Amino acid sequence: MNNNALIHSLPVQPRHFDMFIDGQWTQGSATRSVTRRSPAHDVPVSVYPSGSGVDVDQAVVAARQAFEQSTWARGSGEARSTVLLKTAELIRQHCEELALCETLETGKPIAQSRGEVLASAGIWEYAAGQARALHGDAFNNLGEDMLGLVTREPVGVVGLITPWNFPFFILAERLPFILASGCTVVVKPSELTSGTTLILAGLLQQAGLPDGVVNVLTGPGSVVGQAISEHADIDMVSFTGSTEVGRLTLAAAAGNMKKTGLELGGKNPQVVFADADLDAAADAIVFGICFNAGQCCVSGSRLLVHRSVEQRLTAKILELLARVRIGDPLDEATQVGSITELRQMERILGYVSQGRSEGAQLMTGGYRIESPQGMYLQPAVFSQVTPQMTLAREEIFGPVLTITAFDDFDQAMQIANDTPFGLAASVWSRDLNTSLRAMRQIKAGRVWVNTTIAGGPELPSGGFKQSGIGRETGRYGVEEYTEVKSVHLQLGERARWVQD
Template sequence: MSLKQQYINGEWVTAISSETRDIINPFNQEVIATVPEGNDQDAKAAITAAREAFDNGEWSSTPATERGAIVRKIAELIERDKEELARLESLDTGKTVEESRGDMDDIAGVFRYYAELADKDGGELIDSPVPNGISRVVREPVGVCGQITPWNYPLLQASWKLAPALATGNTLIMKPSEITPLTTIKVFELIEEAGVPAGVANLVLGAGHTVGAELASNGDVDLISFTGGIVTGKKIMQAASVNVKKLALELGGKNPNIIFADADFDTAVDQALNGVFFHAGQICSAGTRLIIEESIHDKFVSALVERVKKFKLGSGFDEETQMGPLISADHLAKVEKYVETGVKEGATLAVGGRRPENPDLQKGFFYLPTIFTDCTTDMKIVQEEAFGPVITVEKFRTEEEAVKLANDSIYGLAGGVWTNDIAKAERCVAKMRMGTVWINEFNLYFPHAPWGGFKQSGIGRELGKLGIEEYTETKHIFQNLKPEPINWF
């Protein structure tokens, strides 16, 4: 592919430094594109463009109905170019093209949802404490938004930020992951085609320690929305204090999936696998902590292992492939290190735990689906995100013990409960400290339901009505229709 460019102030530009980065296909390590390697100077140029565009008021003062129409147009263009976007996403990330097609449908749905919400909040009137007064509350755009997205779901995560920011009249600078930028570049072409004014939406490519750091620390940026790792998230919080930016942080999870003995066994087994092994486990909401009632533990694990042994690994463009590679050599090494640690900690390796021997997979960053049993909450592999195809299994005897195990984590993004006893499910859900809890389901999300975590899984919410509120400030306006002297002094 030819050089893909950055998009700043309505222009497609190379990096100021002229440096570039090769984008690698994780299936075979081939170079699939070359992109600019921006730095803090490129970020500053984009921030200046976004600041000027917001301050001149063209976009924020555009009627909300018109902004919504443009956001809806972006959804239509995504649907038009669905196959190209899906192909790019699979090349970039290694996931199956079938999964990528599903992502594109979800992404178009996010833009449509926020297009419909754009003109639905006209503010509210509240009681005036004095006669002849009008008291009203309105929402206004935050201003200049820095948006930093991860490599695992590049365009899906971008849509969660782009759509509400544009619908509410903000300007923005997006920094996608430096290793998976291709679909984000393509969607900015669609943003331009849809008619978003110059300077409103800007795209800067580059590393987190340069571009991301500038977005977090620059005083002209009013909000940072970041999805990624907890270590980086904490650094962003510190840098954002320079001007007390608004923050929206989604920092991952170590998500428990509780299986009671009275659950539908075959469905729970199937969904336990689906909850982890899509995209090789590189999902922040993956149900990587299985917490299984003791009476069915051995049977359940045996069923999982038998299914896992039959997984078909391969190219995302092979219709028979069920699981693709990990994203990079560095990430593969990280997952391998976690597995080594699990063995040292005393967990039992039930299946996997190594790279595949298939000669057709040796050029890619593949790792076999892995299951550990005999796990306890004091183990590193139970407490930390491996972010790969690795399940840890814990046992419980009582409902109280199951919930206690589930909550024993610094994270609180998501969790699941499998049981045919609805009263039991509701008791568990009420005590589970997570932003999303599924009952007899796992990893289902949709645009009109909020997404985000408790504890160190982050701050704020994306999706739903709360997702659009992240991009607005609340203003109270009071008008006295008949002012009179107070005569206090």
């Protein structure tokens, strides 16, 4: 554990939050509150009202009125862009407040939180440009008597349900694009990490966002999230979380057949060929499995390595892991902080135990680090993992790396795709042909070549198979929240069907 002096101090009292509905701060229908304790320090840091379906109804009414009656949907892309750019500016100004709240609620290192907040501001800036770039098509090839137009119109009221692992960054990958399209929103952040979303609501108001365009509710997903997914006056729901809950969201959305966008689980391969730069691969693999304590949907948790370099690469990974700084997330030097909640810690340790019982070899880690407070886990590395083992098939959502050897390209691709998920993958090879062949054959929404967990908002994100439906970020991220309308314009007289 790293014991360098802390830059930030713990709050003396928890911060009390209200929900944000129709431009007003309110406790809504809540008769009780929920206190969030810092997972790293076991002190109360945030208090939220526990909302209900009544609050969902009120928020949806506000969002519907804002969509139908305000100028947000009918106004210019330039006007929406101005608000998004101002929001980005305010995010940068409030970076430290947002980062501290994020760290206190999630347990992630303060340096990581700060980086995510600043990167989020960049996403808002990018989305502001997309608000002005959104357009349809014209068809001038239908003959001299017909002009065809294709317009993109905002889908309407969107229910946005976000997770606890990257509460501010994942919000930034969705909300500004939803707003850029002209939609209005009802947001339900995780009950564990609602603080930064509520702070953002205040910044949006400062930026000039009309009342009712964004509404933020707090409370349990089983109540508030379910009510959003089922609501008949919500036109689309965007959910990020587990595949299991994603299935429930799909079922709930069937009532009014609302459009859905889902980013769900992953079991992402890191495929390392014999000619790869092993030093670069080892560092990226360690980063990928340790980033956010492995609580990352695109974490490269399955290492598939050519048998001829398996031992060399494993040794490099173990040596690097031993140097990773795990400790208090308020320490600027910390690289890996606390697991976000006890239930998740127990889930991870359960998988470690199951892996050992199934015959995988635990090379290092896989235990809880003793500390006065917090839930710190020593990253685990398992070798001799077969594709049929539970470790290799189910999403663990923690710092657990499995190593499986392959003998040739075809076997590597077969193992990489032998999963119900298809969220992300990384390919490591100095050979362009090998890299391109692998990139084409791997079934995943994002593929990194000679890097991992990299890139910006210009490219889309999303999953194949049970990893999700739809795409976020890039121009696709705005188009996702639109409906396409075809318009046929008759020029001159239409030929008569009924003859004189």
